[in-house]
Amino acid sequence: MAKLSVRDLDVAGKRVLMRVDYNVPMEEKNGVMVINDTTRIKETLPTLQLLTSKGARLILAAHLGRPDGKREPSMSLRPVAEKLAEMLGKPVAFVDETVGPKAEAAANALTDGQILVVENVRFHAEEEKNDPVFAAQLSRLADVYVNDAFGAAHRAHASTSGVARIIRAWGGQAAAGLLMERELKFLGDELDNPARPFVVILGGAKVSDKIKVIDRLLEKADTILIGGAMAYTFKLAHGGKTGKSLIEKDHTGTALAAEAKAAQRGVKFLLPTDTVVADLKDTGKLNKKGKPVFEPINPRVVSGDIPDETEGFDIGPATAATYAEVIASAKTILWNGPMGMFEDKRFAEGTNAVAQALVAATQNSGAKSIIGGGDSVKAVNKAGLGDKVTFASTGGGASLEFLEGIPLPGVTALNDV
Ligand code: AMP
Numbered sequence: 236m237a238k239l240s241v242r243d244l245d246v247a248g249k250r251v252l253m254r255v256d257y258n259v260p261m262e263e264k265n266g267v268m269v270i271n272d273t274t275r276i277k278e279t280l281p282t283l284q285l286l287t288s289k290g291a292r293l294i295l296a297a298h299l300g301r302p303d304g305k306r307e308p309s310m311s312l313r314p315v316a317e318k319l320a321e322m323l324g325k326p327v328a329f330v331d332e333t334v335g336p337k338a339e340a341a342a343n344a345l346t347d348g349q350i351l352v353v354e355n356v357r358f359h360a361e362e363e364k365n366d367p368v369f370a371a372q373l374s375r376l377a378d379v380y381v382n383d384a385f386g387a388a389h390r391a392h393a394s395t396s397g398v399a400r401i402i403r404a405w406g407g408q409a410a411a412g413l414l415m416e417r418e419l420k421f422l423g424d425e426l427d428n429p430a431r432p433f434v435v436i437l438g439g440a441k442v443s444d445k446i447k448v449i450d451r452l453l454e455k456a457d458t459i460l461i462g463g464a465m466a467y468t469f470k471l472a473h474g475g476k477t478g479k480s481l482i483e484k485d486h487t488g489t490a491l492a493a494e495a496k497a498a499q500r501g502v503k504f505l506l507p508t509d510t511v512v513a514d515l516k517d518t519g520k521l522n523k524k525g526k527p528v529f530e531p532i533n534p535r536v537v538s539g540d541i542p543d544e545t546e547g548f549d550i551g552p553a554t555a556a557t558y559a560e561v562i563a564s565a566k567t568i569l570w571n572g573p574m575g576m577f578e579d580k581r582f583a584e585g586t587n588a589v590a591q592a593l594v595a596a597t598q599n600s601g602a603k604s605i606i607g608g609g610d611s612v613k614a615v616n617k618a619g620l621g622d623k624v625t626f627a628s629t630g631g632g633a634s635l636e637f638l639e640g641i642p643l644p645g646v647t648a649l650n651d652v
Contacts, residue, residue, distance in 0.1 A: 238419060239410040239650035241282055241381050247290035250342055252377030252402075253412065254394050254645075255279045256384040256629065257297035257315045268314050276319055278629060282383045282412040283323070283350065292345035294376050295319075295352045296333070296394050298387065304360025316352035327352060333359060334372035342376040356394045363392050370397030377402065383412025388645025389633040399648035409649045414629065419646065421605050421626040422637050429567035430603065431457055436558070436589055438463030439572025439610065442486045447639040448571065449493050458503040458565075460558045462550045462574035462585060466507050467541070469494070478541035479515060505561070509538045509551025511575065511582060534581050549575025550585035559592035566600070568593055571607035571638065577614045586614045594623040608634025 244251075256279075260271040270276075286293055300310040316329035328351040330341035338353050345351055353376070356362045361369030370393040374380075380402045382388065387395050399409040411419065426433075435456040437445055442465040452459065461469060464481035471477050472487035497504035513531035520528045536551045550558070555574070562568060570593060574585035593615075596602040606612050608628035615621050628634040637643055 236651045238416070238646065239408060239652050240416050241285060241383075241410045241412050243652075244289075244379060244381075244408060244410055246286055246379055248347055249291060249378040250294060250345065250376065251286055251291040251379045251381055252294045252296060252373065252398065253282070253286070253381040254384045254387070255295050255297045255412075256386045257295075257312060258299055258386070259315060261299075261309075261314070263309065268309055268311070270314060270318050273318060273322065275629070276315065276322060278414055279383055279412070280322065282381070282414060285413065286381070287348045287350065290347040291379075292342070292347060293350045294342050294345070295350065296356050296373065297352075297384065298357040298362070298394070299355050300357070302355060302357050304357070304363075306358045307355075310355055310357075312352055312355050319350070319352065323350075330354065334369065334376070339375055356392075362394060363390070365391050365393050365397045367397060367401075369393045370401050373398040374401040377407075379407055380409040381412050382409070382645050382649060383414045384645065385415050385418040385628070386630040386633050388415070388630070388643040389636045389641070391644035395645035396648045399645075403648075403650065411646075411649055415646075417626065418628055418630065418634075418637075421603075422607065422628060422634060425567065425603060425605065426455060426569060426638075429455065431567070432565050433567040433569075434458045434460065434561055434565035436460045436462065436562070436568070436570040437572050438465065438574045438586070440464045440481060442468045442483055442490055444635075445572060446486070446489050446493065448635060450496070451638065451640045452569070453493065453496050453500060453502055456502055456569075458505065458561055459497065460505050460561060462507060462554070462558070462589070463572050464547070464576075465572075466550070467547055469506050470541070476540035476543065478512065478543050478545045478547065480541055480547040505557065507550045507554040508557070509536055509553045510541055510547040511535070511549035511551055511585070512537050512541055512545040512547050513581075514545055531579070531581070548579070548582040549577075552584070552588075555585050555588035559588055562589070562592040562596050563600075565596055566602050568596060568602055568604045569607055569638075570605070570611050571609070571635070573610050573614045577610075577617070583614070583617075586611075587618050590615050590618045590620050594620050597623065597625055607638055
């Protein structure tokens with residue numbers, strides 16, 4: 236169901252409460268909190284500019300970190316408001332309360348086109364409980380609600396869900412921001428009716444984390460390419476050797492069931508044929524859980540089985556070449572989860588090869604390339620290719636749940652059109 240868009244709102248002179256994702260990485264430097272990466276703030280600027288140019292009085296609400304319902308000065312949104320003012324080149328007001336008379340007075344003092352940031356919604360334990368009284372307090376700040384925080388839309392919290400429902404209950408509108416709208420278009424509509432061939436690439440650590448996505452996409456895709464540590468559970472299910480690799484013994488049945496469903500539906504289901512493995516050297520150190528830390532050494536490529544004393548860390552070059560060829564013929568590509576432990580550059584080649592193939596298909600044959608959030612977005616950005624794909628989702632958990640077909644509370648709370 237399509238959702239009301241911020242583009243269709245009449246907001247002149249109205250107070251618009253907009254939920255944004257300003258959960259930015261911060262660090263203390265000489266006693267002040269400094270923002271390390273402003274991407275999330277930058278991404279909201281088009282929606283902010285659209286609303287302020289239409290004369291909205293904008294109130295921005297967000298969470299930052301995990302203050303667990305307490306006022307935690309290092310997690311204040313004040314530095315974020317200051318950064319936003321700098322980026323917009325105009326003043327942005329800040330109020331050190333989220334709800335209540337002081338916050339309401341600050342919202343009511345706004346004139347057309349002005350922006351106010353209220354304090355971290357998670358300073359109130361009621362936020363994560365979707366407490367109706369807290370949601371009602373938030374609703375008193377606004378006439379209209381906009382949600383542009385896709386990354387928080389899988390949570391039924393007061394600022395993502397409860398407040399939207401209250402505003403709608405008294406006849407107000409609740410719309411998707413431009414960022415949210417793009418997420419719904421690319422992770423939703425485009426994948427519901429994909430141009431074919433539709434190739435899905437799934438990687439990451441665990442089959443159990445991705446099985447619901449695999450299951451749902453088996454109903455849409457022409458080909459599924461599997462990589463990452465989760466490929467080893469498939470290998471184990473086929474009686475292959477997996478050495479010391481990350482596996483989920485309890486999920487071999489899940490893996491086989493997915494392959495059977497693929498065969499039944501005529502979906503090509505490809506598993507890696509070679510693997511980058513490494514020996515494991517005991518560092519003599521213990522991790523936080525008191526377990527010995529091993530360092531991968533002597534990386535090399537093996538075909539077929541993974542030798543007993545080694546661990547698999549990436550797809551091998553033959554697999555990468557096969558996957559690149561499949562990707563080259565695709566018209567729609569969805570990718571979720573890295574092909575290996577890409578954080579270590581010795582094991583990033585498979586992931587980078589997939590990223591390059593995706594970009595080439597986008598540029599050469601006009602394929603739509605969609606990166607479904609989380610670590611694959613990080614990997615594409617790390618390879619410097621972030622702006623060369625059709626769409627990279629801003630969500631992590633939210634993207635995964637949306638791809639699984641789970642209704643997101645932050646989306647369902649918005650008006651349908
Ligand atoms: P996910 O969040 O499920 O997409 O998993 C991403 C994580 O899986 C990344 O941190 C990768 O380092 C990790 N990963 C992918 N392949 C492997 C592998 N072969 N061995 C260990 N970790 C892996």
